[in-house]
Structures are given as structure tokens and as C-alpha cells.
Amino acid sequence: MKVTMIGSGYVGLVSGACFADFGHDVVCVDKDAAKIAALEAGRIPIFEPGLDQLVASNVAAGRLSFTTDIAAGVSGADAVFIAVGTPSRRGDGHADLSYVYAAAVEIAQAITGFTVIVDKSTVPVGTGDEVERIVREANPDADFAVVSNPEFLREGAAIDDFKRPDRIVIGGDDPRALEVMRQVYRPLYLNRSPIVEMSRRGAELTKYAANAFLAVKITFINEIADLCEKAGADVQEVARGIGLDNRIGAKFLHAGPGYGGSCFPKDTLALLKTSQDYDAPQRIVEAVVAVNDNRKRAMGRKVIAAMGGDVRGKTVAVLGLTFKPNTDDMRDSPAISVIQTLQDAGATVRAYDPEGMEQAKRVLSEVDYCGNAYETMEGADALVIVTEWDAFRALDLERVKGLLSQPILVDLRNIYPRDMVEAAGFAYTGVGR
Numbered sequence: 001m002k003v004t005m006i007g008s009g010y011v012g013l014v015s016g017a018c019f020a021d022f023g024h025d026v027v028c029v030d031k032d033a034a035k036i037a038a039l040e041a042g043r044i045p046i047f048e049p050g051l052d053q054l055v056a057s058n059v060a061a062g063r064l065s066f067t068t069d070i071a072a073g074v075s076g077a078d079a080v081f082i083a084v085g086t087p088s089r090r091g092d093g094h095a096d097l098s099y100v101y102a103a104a105v106e107i108a109q110a111i112t113g114f115t116v117i118v119d120k121s122t123v124p125v126g127t128g129d130e131v132e133r134i135v136r137e138a139n140p141d142a143d144f145a146v147v148s149n150p151e152f153l154r155e156g157a158a159i160d161d162f163k164r165p166d167r168i169v170i171g172g173d174d175p176r177a178l179e180v181m182r183q184v185y186r187p188l189y190l191n192r193s194p195i196v197e198m199s200r201r202g203a204e205l206t207k208y209a210a211n212a213f214l215a216v217k218i219t220f221i222n223e224i225a226d227l228c229e230k231a232g233a234d235v236q237e238v239a240r241g242i243g244l245d246n247r248i249g250a251k252f253l254h255a256g257p258g259y260g261g262s263c264f265p266k267d268t269l270a271l272l273k274t275s276q277d278y279d280a281p282q283r284i285v286e287a288v289v290a291v292n293d294n295r296k297r298a299m300g301r302k303v304i305a306a307m308g309g310d311v312r313g314k315t316v317a318v319l320g321l322t323f324k325p326n327t328d329d330m331r332d333s334p335a336i337s338v339i340q341t342l343q344d345a346g347a348t349v350r351a352y353d354p355e356g357m358e359q360a361k362r363v364l365s366e367v368d369y370c371g372n373a374y375e376t377m378e379g380a381d382a383l384v385i386v387t388e389w390d391a392f393r394a395l396d397l398e399r400v401k402g403l404l405s406q407p408i409l410v411d412l413r414n415i416y417p418r419d420m421v422e423a424a425g426f427a428y429t430g431v432g433r
């Protein structure tokens, strides 16, 4: 199969490299000439474990290439995946579909022979119909079908998620297109990964419903955590107690500073817009968005309370800036609100993150960025863990105590047992315990 990815960002690059690894002939296209030049030179523009080797080995095997020339990439392709960004539109929260529609026009003009146009970008229900209309209008002779195939990759675990998916969703009803999709995903059909074929609209909505449900789950346990804190219970015990019920499931029940990242915040907002358009209110998701927004600043206030209520002139050491570990992504990271709340209250912030420092510098100013975890603590009045990188799980607490001017640890990810930290002489604050 010849497979083309339009958009060589996170989703396009990971998916393209994995399809090449399946044995397909893959071209990744991007308008950004600097990005394509970097990829051709073997430099991967994002941090994703394992991606550099996967790209290198498939380039070396002649199965993966990069180009800025969309026509060359699309010509002769069996399947063309649209994997461009759909950011929140400034002002109204709707998904901005301009990149998707622009890609549709360019694909239409370059199609040769029967081509499946696969929408992998996260797009509101009905977008497939519009892409179909646009392609037909731009090239009335084109022989094509439009399919929806949402991605469920988690940053930091994307290659594994691609190769060992919980499920693959394919939305469309054209038999020729479905046959091409079965060939494209053949290794996963053969190893009996669950593949769900459904209507195109169903597939489009599945993506939003999945992300919204996960956001609900996180926000639910976060609110239960607040109740545990006040009622004298431990949310980790409660999460385990409910998670062992198969109907609930143990995953995504870690209380913390609120969800962030490139998907949940944007997709929940876009789902609310769609629900308004169709007059089918999603009140649970509305509440989740509001609760999660409030939570991030509330976590800053939690730190201030742990430091005695007044942080003017004090210094706070923050470990972990990215929205979760194993990524350099700062988008909607809770660390941004936590740090800004501390700064607004008059504190100085020192910070360290294993991969996110460059991205953090673009969004957080007046932070003293440090070279490692221990350097961050030197002379600080409290230590706050915002993101649960493995490197922060086994800190030498004696050394930490020696570096801090006061032994205060605020653990917003509950990675330390309270009794151990208290036995080491710290005042400990977790989430919901």
C-alpha cells in the first residue's frame, strides 16, 4: 500500500512511522520546509520515546520519506490521511477546520486513481461530509471515498498505543474504502486487535465522546479527592476501592492538579460547541470543563496554604512543568496556573523539568529555570511536585531537607507516601489524603 500523511506533526509522524513499520510505502508531507528538512536530516521535532529509532530504521529501509510537495505525496496513494491540527478557534472554542479544508482542496487536485481520504485529525461530527463536498467540488472527476479514523494515541506512549491499540475505529460505508483500510491496518487485523467499523458520523463522535468521558473520570476523582481531604479519607484508597469494579475500571482515577495537554481541554470545548449546534446539551461535560479550569489555580492556592497562607518574598521550588511525564508538551499544563498563582501572590519560583524547559520558557516568564531537581531546591521555602516524572519519585529526602530552608513538600501527584515523608521530618501535603 502507498500511504500518505498530510501533516507531519505529532499524529502524522507517529502514524506514518508506524505504517511504514507495518511494511507500507509511506510519505509524510508538511508545508513547513524547516520541519521536513530536519526530518530528512534525521532530527525529530518532537519528544516521543522510541520515535527517533522507528523513523531512522524505516527511512533506512526505504519505506518512509518526507516532502513539502503535497501533489507528489498524494499522486498514486491508496490512502491519504489528513493529520493536520484542529486547534480551538480563537474566541469561540469551535475546532478550527481551516487546515483540514485546505488539505482537502490540495488532495483533490492531486488525486490519481481510486483514493481513500482518511480523516485522522480530531474533527466535529459532519466534517467528513464537508470534506467530501469540498473534494468533489475541487475535482468533479476524482474517484475517492472519505473515511473517519480517529486516533487515540497518548503522548509518551504513542508508538505502543498505535501498535497495541485498545481498538481501532473506522467510520465509512464505501466497500472499496473499507477494503483499503483493512489492508492498511492488516497487521492489527491479523493479531486480532479490536477493530470497530461504523458510520462516519459515529466515528467522528466516538473520538470526542472518548476524550470527554476520560476528562469526566479524572474530574470526578479530583472532586472526590477534595471531599476525602475534608472528610478524613484517602482518595487513593477510595480510587482502588471503586476501580476494582470492572464496570468502573482502575485507570484514569489518579487525583491530581487537573487534566491538561493538547487534547482534553480543546476537545471538551469543541464537544460543547457541537452540542450547542445540535441543541443537545452536554451538562456533565460543561461542569467538567468549569471544574477543571478552577482546579488549576486552586492547586496554586493549596501550595500557598501549605506554606502558611502568605508567600510574599518566599521562594518555591517546582518540579515538573509539562502536562504529564514523558513529553515536552506544555499545552494547558496545570503547572502554568500553579506557578502564575504563586507569582501573583508574591512568590519567586524556581523550576526544573527533564524535557519541557524550552517549551516552558515560551509560556512562563520570570521563573528561575534550574539545571536539575536538587539545584531547584537550593534555599527554597517549599518543594512542589506538579508532574510525576519518574526521576522525581526517589528523591533523597535527607538531601532535600538540607537544601530547603523549610521542610515543606506539596505533592500534587501523590507520588510519595505521607508517613515516609513525615518520618523524614517534612510537613506533607498531598491531594485528597
Ligand code: UDX
Residues within 6 Å of the ligand: 151, 152, 153, 154, 155, 156, 211, 214, 218, 251, 252, 253, 254, 255, 256, 257, 258, 259, 260, 261, 262, 263, 264, 323, 324
Ligand atoms: C489523551 C487521550 O488519552 C488519548 O487517547 C487521545 O488521543 C489524546 O488525549 P494525552 O493528552 O496524551 O492523551 O494524555 P493522557 O495520558 O490521557 O493525560 C491527559 C491529562 O490527564 C494529563 O494532564 C494527565 O496528567 C491527566 N490525568 C490522567 C490525571 O490527572 N489523572 C489520571 O488518572 C489520568
